[in-house]
Amino acid sequence: MNKLTQNLTNHLKLLALIFSLFFAFESRCDSDIRDFAQETVDRILHVVTNDNMSSDKKSALLEKTFLEVVDIPWIARYTLGRHWAKLTPTQSAEFTKLYEQYLVNIYVPNFKKYNSDQVTITSIQNLGSADKKEYLVKTTIENERRTTAYSINFRVVRKDDKLQIFDFITEGVSMISTQRAEFNAIISAHGLDYLFTKLRSRNPNGEE
Amino acid sequence: MIYRFALVVVITLLNPFFLLAASVEGYYDLYYFNNQNSKMSEETLANDYVDTIEDPFQPINQLIFSINFTIDMLAIEPVAYVYKNTVPEVAQDRVGNLFDNLSSPITFLNQIFQGKFEQASQTLGRFITNTTLGLGGLVDVASEFGVEKAQTDFGLTLAHYGFKGGPYLVLPIIGPTSFRDLLGKGVDFFSDPISRNLNNKTNVYLGIGKIIYVRADNYDLINNIKYKSLDPYTFMKTVYYQNRTGKTNE
Numbered sequence: 149m150n151k152l153t154q155n156l157t158n159h160l161k162l163l164a165l166i167f168s169l170f171f172a173f174e175s176r177c178d179s180d181i182r183d184f185a186q187e188t189v190d191r192i193l194h195v196v197t198n199d200n201m202s203s204d205k206k207s208a209l210l211e212k213t214f215l216e217v218v219d220i221p222w223i224a225r226y227t228l229g230r231h232w233a234k235l236t237p238t239q240s241a242e243f244t245k246l247y248e249q250y251l252v253n254i255y256v257p258n259f260k261k262y263n264s265d266q267v268t269i270t271s272i273q274n275l276g277s278a279d280k281k282e283y284l285v286k287t288t289i290e291n292e293r294r295t296t297a298y299s300i301n302f303r304v305v306r307k308d309d310k311l312q313i314f315d316f317i318t319e320g321v322s323m324i325s326t327q328r329a330e331f332n333a334i335i336s337a338h339g340l341d342y343l344f345t346k347l348r349s350r351n352p353n354g355e356e
Numbered sequence: 357m358i359y360r361f362a363l364v365v366v367i368t369l370l371n372p373f374f375l376l377a378a379s380v381e382g383y384y385d386l387y388y389f390n391n392q393n394s395k396m397s398e399e400t401l402a403n404d405y406v407d408t409i410e411d412p413f414q415p416i417n418q419l420i421f422s423i424n425f426t427i428d429m430l431a432i433e434p435v436a437y438v439y440k441n442t443v444p445e446v447a448q449d450r451v452g453n454l455f456d457n458l459s460s461p462i463t464f465l466n467q468i469f470q471g472k473f474e475q476a477s478q479t480l481g482r483f484i485t486n487t488t489l490g491l492g493g494l495v496d497v498a499s500e501f502g503v504e505k506a507q508t509d510f511g512l513t514l515a516h517y518g519f520k521g522g523p524y525l526v527l528p529i530i531g532p533t534s535f536r537d538l539l540g541k542g543v544d545f546f547s548d549p550i551s552r553n554l555n556n557k558t559n560v561y562l563g564i565g566k567i568i569y570v571r572a573d574n575y576d577l578i579n580n581i582k583y584k585s586l587d588p589y590t591f592m593k594t595v596y597y598q599n600r601t602g603k604t605n606e
Contacts, residue, residue, distance in 0.1 A: 254580060
């Protein structure tokens with residue numbers, strides 16, 4: 149009887165150990181996503197709230213942060229879908245560069261507007277991928293003028309132990325879904341070359 | 357009142373577009389991803405893009421979109437710009453609170469229709485508090501007490517009961533909508549106790565005021581779509597459907 153009790157106790161201890169290791173791992177995963185999200189928010193706010201920094205310097209630092217934390221090469225491929233396979237290596241490199249500049253031109257100026265906002269990370273959830281490497285980070289943004297908060301969420305992926313954002317979702321609108329729809333509409337109506345022409349025209353150094 | 361209600365019921369039942377809207381597969385799979393598989397797989401990348409938004413009236417929609425674009429550029433955007441840059445922020449906030457409060461009765465009715473009774477009681481509480489203590493809705497006292505605002509409409513009530521959006525439409529001045537939401541707008545208009553008790557002239561002024569307020573409140577966002585998007589028509593359509601789907605799933 150004593151032996152049976154001892155065995156049972158050992159089994160329970162082992163089970164408890166496995167569970168604690170599992171939850172510790174889960175918790176570590178969540179916490180490093182949270183740290184990444186918080187650090188990204190802090191980096192942006194640190195720049196935009198710095199009154200002693202010139203506008204150009206702010207833009208340069210925000211662009212650097214944006215390029216570091218966003219997985220632009222993947223998003224560029226995603227927005228083109230099957231059309232990506234039609235590009236030569238030179239064209240795909242050019243498209244990625246043009247798209248990167250296009251995103252920077254649209255999004256980086258918007259960051260400067262968050263200078264009086266309070267950003268709170270409200271939840272982090274695994275997106276259900278089998279390898280548990282894709283997450284949805286939900287944030288709420290409160291402005292001192294607004295009594296009601298609004299939400300900006302972003303999807304994060306872990307690639308080779310590096311975390312990167314691969315989508316922004318503002319009030320239910322996904323950036324990558326929208327741009328995939330937009331680019332595919334342009335390609336269907338006018339072809340890939342026209343998309344390149346449009347992107348070049350939006351690049352400050354490009355030509356129509 | 358009975359006449360108006362009967363009119364809405366008749367329009368609702370006889371409108372062939374409504375039946376169409378109910379039968380057409382909507383945009384619920386607009387998000388290319390689903391939550392079961394890896395979103396970043398090679399398979400996801402290689403798949404063909406499928407536009408799930410019904411747009412059978414695209415030529416006329418695009419024409420109206422272009423006209424709206426021009427009207428906005430010539431009239432609404434400049435007025436919104438002046439409003440945004442000259443009216444003190446506090447006053448702009450008060451105007452926003454007023455429009456939010458005016459939409460409370462519609463939100464309340466639709467929350468009841470959707471069976472969201474707790475939210476409906478909050479909306480009613482907000483309306484009473486803001487109308488009395490908040491000087492007719494100019495001050496959002498209820499939010500200061502922690503009662504958050506919510507907004508819904510009859511289009512979302514129909515979505516709640518499984519009606520799909522149906523074909524995409526662009527209306528003059530009003531902009532993007534769907535058959536379901538167009539019907540919803542009609543029902544909301546006729547059942548709104550506030551607009552029914554105001555004369556036509558006041559309703560028109562309020563409508564114009566709201567257009568200017570909404571344009572100014574979303575000034576940069578709309579300008580980004582107008583001037584930075586590569587295909588503003590598709591961008592606006594996709595954003596509209598995603599936003600409505602998000603609200604449906606709330």
